[in-house]
Amino acid sequence: MAVKYPVSRPWLAGQELAYVTETINDGWISSQGPYVRRFEEEFARYNGIAHGVACSSGTTALTLALRALGVGPGDEVVVPEFTMIATAWAVTYTGATPVFVDCGDDLNIDVSRIEEKITSRTKVIMPVHIYGRRCDMDAVMNLAYEYNLRVVEDSAEAHGVRPVADIACYSLFANKIITSGEGGICLTDDPRLAEQMAHLRAMAFTKDHSFLHKKLAYNFRMTSMQAAVALAQTERLDEILAARREIEKRYDAGLADIPQITLMPARDVLWMYDLRAERREELREFLAAEGIETRLFFKPMSRQPGYFDPRWPSLNASRFSEDGFYLPTYTGLTEDDQAYIVGRVRAFYEAN
Numbered sequence: 001m002a003v004k005y006p007v008s009r010p011w012l013a014g015q016e017l018a019y020v021t022e023t024i025n026d027g028w029i030s031s032q033g034p035y036v037r038r039f040e041e042e043f044a045r046y047n048g049i050a051h052g053v054a055c056s057s058g059t060t061a062l063t064l065a066l067r068a069l070g071v072g073p074g075d076e077v078v079v080p081e082f083t084m085i086a087t088a089w090a091v092t093y094t095g096a097t098p099v100f101v102d103c104g105d106d107l108n109i110d111v112s113r114i115e116e117k118i119t120s121r122t123k124v125i126m127p128v129h130i131y132g133r134r135c136d137m138d139a140v141m142n143l144a145y146e147y148n149l150r151v152v153e154d155s156a157e158a159h160g161v162r163p164v165a166d167i168a169c170y171s172l173f174a175n176k177i178i179t180s181g182e183g184g185i186c187l188t189d190d191p192r193l194a195e196q197m198a199h200l201r202a203m204a205f206t207k208d209h210s211f212l213h214k215k216l217a218y219n220f221r222m223t224s225m226q227a228a229v230a231l232a233q234t235e236r237l238d239e240i241l242a243a244r245r246e247i248e249k250r251y252d253a254g255l256a257d258i259p260q261i262t263l264m265p266a267r268d269v270l271w272m273y274d275l276r277a278e279r280r281e282e283l284r285e286f287l288a289a290e291g292i293e294t295r296l297f298f299k300p301m302s303r304q305p306g307y308f309d310p311r312w313p314s315l316n317a318s319r320f321s322e323d324g325f326y327l328p329t330y331t332g333l334t335e336d337d338q339a340y341i342v343g344r345v346r347a348f349y350e351a352n
């Protein structure tokens with residue numbers, strides 16, 4: 001059956017079209033157009049942070065953050081075992097080495113196990129707010145203070161969670177809480193870090209000569225067309241988060257009494273509705289046949305070919321990745337849609 005309920009669908013019902021139309025009419029479509037600055041200011045203001053640096057993706061946001069903090073070859077960065085691979089790749093792109101820490105029961109990095117991974121080479125701790133659950137940032141910031149480390153927050157799945165790290169990085173990919181199609185943004189209170197990220201984002205042009213470049217930089221710029229969409233989405237972020245909160249409540253209520261389903265801890269903001277299920281693969285196939293798309297949990301980093309570790313240190317991450325998945329989670333999902341989806345999950349276990 002065709003997909004009737006995709007896992008994700010953007011909600012572009014605000015000023016998105018009007019703003020994009022304006023960029024087209026004015027001809028200011030590149031990164032030099034006015035919407036990039038407007039989006040940066042609005043997103044930073046929303047989060048109570050001084051500076052925003054928009055860029056081409058969440059992955060490039062993380063890369064810019066690490067480069068601005070001076071991370072490079074020989075350095076180590078502590079990252080979660082359970083995350084999307086871009087968190088680890090950003091470290092690898094800089095020439096540094098990611099050091100993985102297993103997750104706790106909330107899927108976030110187990111902060112009690114970070115300290116044992118800190119060495120003289122460690123420069124940065126990079127926690128991720130997985131599926132919209134805020135990581136214990138007090139614990140991370142205390143460790144960073146004690147060991148003189150910097151902190152980059154991977155907030156790709158947690159727009160609306162208040163940032164506290166040196167730099168917080170967001171993705172604006174189409175399946176994230178807010179989107180610009182493709183895109184990302186870094187937030188920081190430090191004007192020098194903001195300036196450095198903006199410099200690295202745009203090919204490190206210098207004042208001395210139009211085409212003198214003193215360091216290896218990137219073209220990670222966001223276009224004004226993307227920023228136009230991102231700004232319109234930011235204006236509605238509270239509304240989007242509130243709608244997502246209702247989706248979470250309805251799934252929780254509908255699924256709670258199914259014995260083969262294990263609900264996950266509450267979320268600070270809802271990105272994807274994650275859960276664990278007995279006979280997950282059969283259930284997913286059954287749901288797919290009913291037009292309900294689902295997606296597996298992340299595959300742990302130590303199981304990825306690029307980071308394969310035969311010691312297999314990530315016991316929790318592996319346990320969760322074996323029976324975890326997520327259900328369709330987007331703001332257009334109605335009560336009826338959710339009742340149907342929950343009903344099909346129930347029907348699977350009643351029939352099998």
Ligand SMILES: *Cc1c(COP(=O)(O)O)cnc(C)c1O
Pocket residue numbers: 057058059060083084086087128154156157171172173183184
């Ligand atoms: C989506 C995501 C990214 C990457 O963002 P892109 O915009 O796709 O590059 C990084 N980290 C996490 C945790 C993500 O979920």
